[in-house]
Amino acid sequence: MLTRLFTLFILLISANAFSQSKDSSYKYYTNFTNSKPSIELSYGVSDIRLSNYPYQLSDAGMFELKLGFTSQRKTNYDKNIQRYENGFLTVANASSKNYASSDNPGIKSDMWRFGLGHKGGYAVKMGSFTLQPYNSNSFLWTNYDYENKLNDTIDYSVLNDFDEAFRFGSSTEAGLNLQFGKNISIHPKYEIADIYPRHLFGKQLMSSLIEFGGIVLLEGFTRQIMKSSPVAGAFVDFILKNAYEYGFYQLRKDQMYWPFASAAPLRYGTFKVGVTFTF
DSSP, X not given: OHHHHHHHHHHHHHHHHHHTOOBTTBOOOOSGGGOEEEEEEEEEEEEEEETTOOSOBOOEEEEEEEEEEEEEEEOSSOTTEEEEEEEEEEEEEEEGGGOOOSOOXXXXXXXXXXXXXXXXXXXXXXXXXXXXXXXEEEEEEEEEEEOOTTOTTSOOTTGGGTBTSEEEEEEEEEEEEEEETTTEEEEEEEEEEEEOSSOOHHHHHHHHHXXXXXXXXXXXXXXHHHHHOHHHHHHHHHXXXXXXXXXXXXXXXXXXXXXXXXXXXXXXXXXXXXXEEEO
């Protein structure tokens, strides 16, 4: 458990350092005096998959709560371009029982998770309305429980590696915050979340450093675009980062610690709609 906590601490510090690196566009303050508390509520439908597992897993409805601190800082690129940051604690439940559909075949499940995360991007202000495209990364502990365990026609041995125990994992999310005024925003989003059947410190650390190293390179590239085309740069930053993360997670579909040999993760792909209240 201490090893997992240490890994989470190191990776979160690395992620925040990468995503909030200091440049000429804005000043970053490490204290909370420049951030406002926020509450985010979401609901979505999860498509659950395990690579090369021949049996169908039922979809699940996901309820999620995020408590965090949000900041929007002016940049030197353009008066209507702001830097958006949000660090949060998250807790979520995804269950087949939360998905009200008459056609939902497969192995039913119930999942609880909690964790820490960060999201950020460049916000484009349009009068009283602000559009905030963002990329988010989280590190999670998940308790997964599946049903139908007495069905003799199904091989449950692979699922047993995840069943009824807290497992470490990670997620990436792409979304668009549609902010009305200063206090409320609505956001459609898509998340890929992986649950690891086991945790290997070295491989996890190296895989994540490779992932975040790519983010650093992309940020350097998009900052150059922002200097000449701030509005276009805000969306290029959003598209490139999320395309990169999607590709990286696709490589992890069969190997949870890609590029290192490892087992396949249990994956939740979730389309969500949420609302955030900032105080």
